[in-house]
Amino acid sequence: MERGNNVDHQQLKPSVVLTGTAKEGSVGPPVGLVDIGVSEGAYLFRIALPGIRRDQSKVKCEMHRDGKVHIQGVITDGTTLKDSNAYQMKVQQLCPPGPFTISFNLPGPVDPRLFSPSFRPDGILEVVVMKYKMHTTPPHT
Structure with missing residues (x-):
């Protein structure tokens, strides 16, 4: 492996800040692991949110032009309904219930209106979020 490639990968390692139940979860699959990909015109990032149900967690993703990403959500309580029976969790290895936030920076500025x-x-x-491109006006002739 070339040494230069290793340096590039170290520079892309995001500094991730976890709060709420995402910070408290110490066993089971970790919440908040982040992968970041870069292309010529966009960034792709993936965040691990194990045990979080899309229909119940109300996950919100805010994007700022400077590349700051802020994700908020709520992990539902420990009561599980299955087969019309309610189960209260006695062993809790997934992230505990409650609100969480995950914040990190992408490698560069983005257009917060253009994300999917x-x-x-x-x-x-x-x-996927498009990189911010400075619009340059052609010189007047």
Whole structure:
């Protein structure tokens, strides 16, 4: 492996801030793991949100022009309904119920109007956002 490639990967490693129940979850699949991909015109990021149901968590994703990403949601309580029976969890290895936030920075500025989020069935939030392009006006002749 070339040393230069290793340096590039280290520079892309995001600094992720977790609060709420995402920070408290210490066993089970971790909430808030982030992967970031870069293309010529866009960024792609994927965030692990295991145990979070799209229809109940009200996940919100805010994008700022400087590349700051802020994700909020709520992990539902420990009561599970299945087969018309209510189960109260006695062993809790997934992230505990409650609100959470995840914040990180993309490698560069983005156009916050041009992003496409997708909450996959496997608990991954996948978002593509276009890079911000400075509009230059041609010189007057």
